[in-house]
Amino acid sequence: MDLLYDLGIRAYRAAVRLASIRNKKARLMLKGMSKTFKKLRENIDPDSGIIWMHVASLGEFEQGRPLIEMIKRNSPDAHIVLSFFSPSGYEVRKNYPLVDTVVYLPFDTAHNASKFLSILKPKVAIFVKYEFWSNYLLTLKRHGVPTYIISSIFRPGQRFFKPWGAMFRGTLKCFDRLYVQDEQSRELLHNAGINNVVACGDTRFDRVASVKSNAKQFPIIEKFVENAQFTLVMGSSWEPDEEIVIPYFNEHPGMKLIIAPHEFDRKRLLELLGHIGRKTQFYSQATLDEAANFDCLIIDSFGLLSSLYQYGQAAYIGGGFGHGIHNINEAAVYGIPVIFGPRHEKFLEAHDLIECGGGFSINSPEQFAEVIDRLTTDASALHTAGQVAGQYIESHLGATQVIYDDLKHLLK
16 A cells, blocks of 8 residues: 555544543544454354444445345345444444444554454445545455445545545555445446446435335424424534524524434533523423423434434524534435535435425525525425425435345345
8 A cells, every 4th residue: 555645544543542541432433442352252253254344434324224124134144344434423333233243443553454354354345425445445356355436526636536545546446346325426436447336325314214214203292293384404513513503493483393413412402591581491301291382402312313303394504604414315305495504515305305406505694594594484485495305315215226236136
């Protein structure tokens, strides 16, 4: 592997170690990685024919999950090892019941890759979306392990397509097949000399459809929205999102608001509560008798958000004023319009929903007010936007089945 790449990985590892002095997530990552090899030796039988899936974090897990579920439906005895790179995914899904074990993936050094794969001995390796760890991929190729990436998406500005990107293009050639989200990705790869590509869509669509069909019911929230003129569900919100939405909400008494903040430690929740000027309750403290009397409900429990969107007439998805929007498909699948901030350039579904009229990108309180005013005063506009959002999701189902049908001879 290229010396500069190895130096970059070692520098990144050193930076994480330094950050771990103060950063809890960095400490969790290092502690988890230190246990990976022992955990694999104790929990898996490499002679059983391991299917290895690697994801970066929770979002990528949700893309890989439909394939895991399909594998287990068709082959209940299949042995699957799931690895994460980020604590945000591992700590939430470390007890996921459909796999044999869950581990952190050690840093991508040649030594770690060789040791990890010599213990695991996978019969097939599946990476999800953006995971291009060169030493692991090259080691898999040397060992002759069939290797795939699913739900991947490529853009012209990525390093693979730069004049100096030959090494990174070489990494892509380690995959036996790349299952990409769209034709543009397939065309970019073709022009770069990579032709073992199938454009079949994004497995996240299958995941959100499955969640919708099994959506949880919450009697307290049903009572909360019972007589509401208009309810906005605000999912995975950060402070910049709330600074736009909450002032509008405070000034519009006909509107109810459900907020599920991305993070909700006690300090964060109290700060959020302090910005809301209307009658508000935390979900964990709400009762059925009093729920209808509140204007705002703050969700302070894990595992609810994907089912919460069924109670809204529209959704605001957070993250668009930071590193990027969170999962807008989770909301759109319920046939409601979605609103989000400007950082959505890496998300194909955001562009598509804007184009078809089911999604709205805003960059200021004024733009947010303009969108919400239209949706709350024009029933036809609200209905049409929600309808096309739902139809968009429905039209993009099926990627998981395509991938499974291709690989099922390896996934038993």
